[in-house]
Amino acid sequence: xxxxxxxxxxxxxxIIFAVVFATFSIIAPNEFLSIKNFQxxxxxxxxxxxLTLAMLLPMIAGxxxxxxxASTGMIGVICSKILTTFxxxxxxxxxxxxxxxxxxIIAIAISxxxxxxxxxxxxxxxxxxxxxxxxxxxxxxxxxxxxxxxxGSITGFPEKLLWIGNGxxxxxxxxxxxxxIVAVIIFFVTKTSFGIQIYLVGSNPVASRFSGVNNQxxxxxxxxxxxxxxxxxxxxxxxRYNSAKADYGSSYLLQSILAVIMGGxxxxxxxxxxxxxxxxxxxxxxISSGFNLIGFxxxxxxxxIVWGALLIIIIMxxxxxxxxxxxxxxxxxx
Amino acid sequence: xxxxxxxxxxxxxxxxLLTIVIYIVNPVFFTLGNLLDILRAISVPGIFAIGAFLxxxxxxxDLSFGAIATAASILCGKYMExxxxxxxxxxxxxxxxxxxxxxxxxxxxxxxxxxxxIATLGTFSIYRSAIILFVPNSTGYGLSENFINFxxxxxxxxxxxTFFYIAVCIITWAILKYTLIGxxxxxxxxxIESSSRIGLNTFRVQLFIYCYAGFLAALAGVLHISITxxxxxxxxIGVEFAVxxxxxxxxxxxxxxxxxxxxxxxxSLFVIVVNNGLILMKVNPYxxxxxxxxxxxxxxxxxxxxxxxxxxxVIKVNVE
Numbered sequence: 194x195x196x197x198x199x200x201x202x203x204x205x206x207x208i209i210f211a212v213v214f215a216t217f218s219i220i221a222p223n224e225f226l227s228i229k230n231f232q233x234x235x236x237x238x239x240x241x242x243x244l245t246l247a248m249l250l251p252m253i254a255g256x257x258x259x260x261x262x263a264s265t266g267m268i269g270v271i272c273s274k275i276l277t278t279f280x281x282x283x284x285x286x287x288x289x290x291x292x293x294x295x296x297x298i299i300a301i302a303i304s305x306x307x308x309x310x311x312x313x314x315x316x317x318x319x320x321x322x323x324x325x326x327x328x329x330x331x332x333x334x335x336x337x338x339x340x341x342x343x344x345g346s347i348t349g350f351p352e353k354l355l356w357i358g359n360g361x362x363x364x365x366x367x368x369x370x371x372x373x374i375v376a377v378i379i380f381f382v383t384k385t386s387f388g389i390q391i392y393l394v395g396s397n398p399v400a401s402r403f404s405g406v407n408n409q410x411x412x413x414x415x416x417x418x419x420x421x422x423x424x425x426x427x428x429x430x431x432x433r434y435n436s437a438k439a440d441y442g443s444s445y446l447l448q449s450i451l452a453v454i455m456g457g458x459x460x461x462x463x464x465x466x467x468x469x470x471x472x473x474x475x476x477x478x479x480i481s482s483g484f485n486l487i488g489f490x491x492x493x494x495x496x497x498i499v500w501g502a503l504l505i506i507i508i509m510x511x512x513x514x515x516x517x518x519x520x521x522x523x524x525x526x527x
Numbered sequence: 528x529x530x531x532x533x534x535x536x537x538x539x540x541x542x543x544l545l546t547i548v549i550y551i552v553n554p555v556f557f558t559l560g561n562l563l564d565i566l567r568a569i570s571v572p573g574i575f576a577i578g579a580f581l582x583x584x585x586x587x588x589d590l591s592f593g594a595i596a597t598a599a600s601i602l603c604g605k606y607m608e609x610x611x612x613x614x615x616x617x618x619x620x621x622x623x624x625x626x627x628x629x630x631x632x633x634x635x636x637x638x639x640x641x642x643x644x645i646a647t648l649g650t651f652s653i654y655r656s657a658i659i660l661f662v663p664n665s666t667g668y669g670l671s672e673n674f675i676n677f678x679x680x681x682x683x684x685x686x687x688x689t690f691f692y693i694a695v696c697i698i699t700w701a702i703l704k705y706t707l708i709g710x711x712x713x714x715x716x717x718x719i720e721s722s723s724r725i726g727l728n729t730f731r732v733q734l735f736i737y738c739y740a741g742f743l744a745a746l747a748g749v750l751h752i753s754i755t756x757x758x759x760x761x762x763x764i765g766v767e768f769a770v771x772x773x774x775x776x777x778x779x780x781x782x783x784x785x786x787x788x789x790x791x792x793x794x795s796l797f798v799i800v801v802n803n804g805l806i807l808m809k810v811n812p813y814x815x816x817x818x819x820x821x822x823x824x825x826x827x828x829x830x831x832x833x834x835x836x837x838x839x840x841v842i843k844v845n846v847e
Contacts (some may be wrong), residue, residue: 239595248826256624259768261585284815314824314828316831316832318828319831319832319834319835320827320831321827321831323588324823324827325770325824326826327772327775327825328820328824329731329770329820329824329825330768330807330820331772331816331820331823332816332817332820332823332824333820334816334820335813335814335815335816335817336817336821338813338816339811339813339814339817342813365657384623434821443765447590447648450648451648451649451652460642460644460645462644467642472727493658494656494657494660495656496655497629497652497653497655497656498652498653498657498660500652501648501649501650501652501653502649502653504645504648504649504652505635505641505645505650506648507647508641508642508645508646509639509641510642512639512640512641526769
């Protein structure tokens, strides 16, 4: 039963993907079907995609993580501050290399603890996820603002760090390789017994507790993974833009929730797949760069409207399909 | 029942304590000028908070009120720029936009059964972008003379915007306490299924909630341009979380069914006073979010802990 439902969502998304792709190919064949466009999409997907994956596990577990962007901003700002304090123009090659490696480790460490903090508040103390992460959103954002001393950006990173954001291996941008690796890992995580327990906790926490699942540890782990992904995004964003700012990517917050829901995750938890989410990410990115390419005034806003409309339509279709299925089950029972 | 009272007092006590601390550090806090500043500053976010509060006690979350306020303020601004002088018509335009956008939210939530957070996330993006897209030059100063005069009205120094806020609070309180529809809002927040089984027309209640919340959002939008004397598409970016924070600090339960208007007022007051007080105490403004974040976390953790203790008691009683 559940398998059938998952396939249904993925098929819906594949149809939407095909429709969007075909529409833009007909409207703007030269621009949309160019290598340059696909490269630009490939560069934009990783940040947005990783933030969306960071939203996925908490939402499957029946919660939400509103602090993703704030945490990313905080890590970016702290790491930049450390880098610009300890490195100068005349630092030797080796020092630079060591510091770049150190900064990646520091970013991962901070992200681990920021995620763990969310997990403890939600899992152990039992605060509802929306409130807990609203609090940490404000707190992390405050730490970022305090560290950066305002909304200004910190710039000037060594070449070696920038390579992570702009380098290519076999013509494939490094960020997209990182994104694919993470997506595959998360995909396999959802197939392990830990992953299946996340679905259980999401669909019914009381039932899962009585069937021997340690809800606390599942929640803590899923929010910690979510936090770790934010650390990876922070590194990619620093490296890609050669700067860090407290509010970088703030528009991604609602968009990443949208992408997760579009990918077939129910807002009440217990369902959702990595595959569906990744397709949803690609569709949304295609829409925004497609409208960008057509390039009339206000095209960004049209993309926004299409996003909002798509969200509502998809939920409606899912509702109608489920409703139809329910009534057919009822009929067959009679 | 007792617990709600406790939570009411909690935010009330925090506000009192905070004002005492601020006063000790900087006596300017209790000067008339500063208090009037606070009264003016609270009116717009305060009205937003009342609208968001209604949706939250009905068991939903509204993310679209900032977008509705943006739409209302831009269209009212355009009406005045094109030579419209009447203040009443300006407010009526705002009200019409707010109510119709709210009605659309209600249809999505009540008829099509879309979870509120998703429906309003979708309409947030649609309303805001549509208004910016279809109304060229969405920033301007060309307010009508009547409107500017209206915005300067005050009684013994208390600005007219504050009276709107007070009126909204009293009307909302009366609706919640004395009308059938008001009790219905708490009922569907408690359990929408049970309330429809006892014969409540849940869609009608939801239609009221979202239209009223939309109306309040639009009203706040128009009052905002009366304070700042400028309308802009960027005015209300990111206002959603600050307002929801105020409502939550006031103790409204995010799963619905609980909360009072008075506590929401204190929640809003708290957010404004923290902001004002940190400035007066000459604290670096970058501390503001850290301070607020810690307070939110402390408040929700205390609340969660209390709930757990109460639950444990209930379980014990059941066993016996």
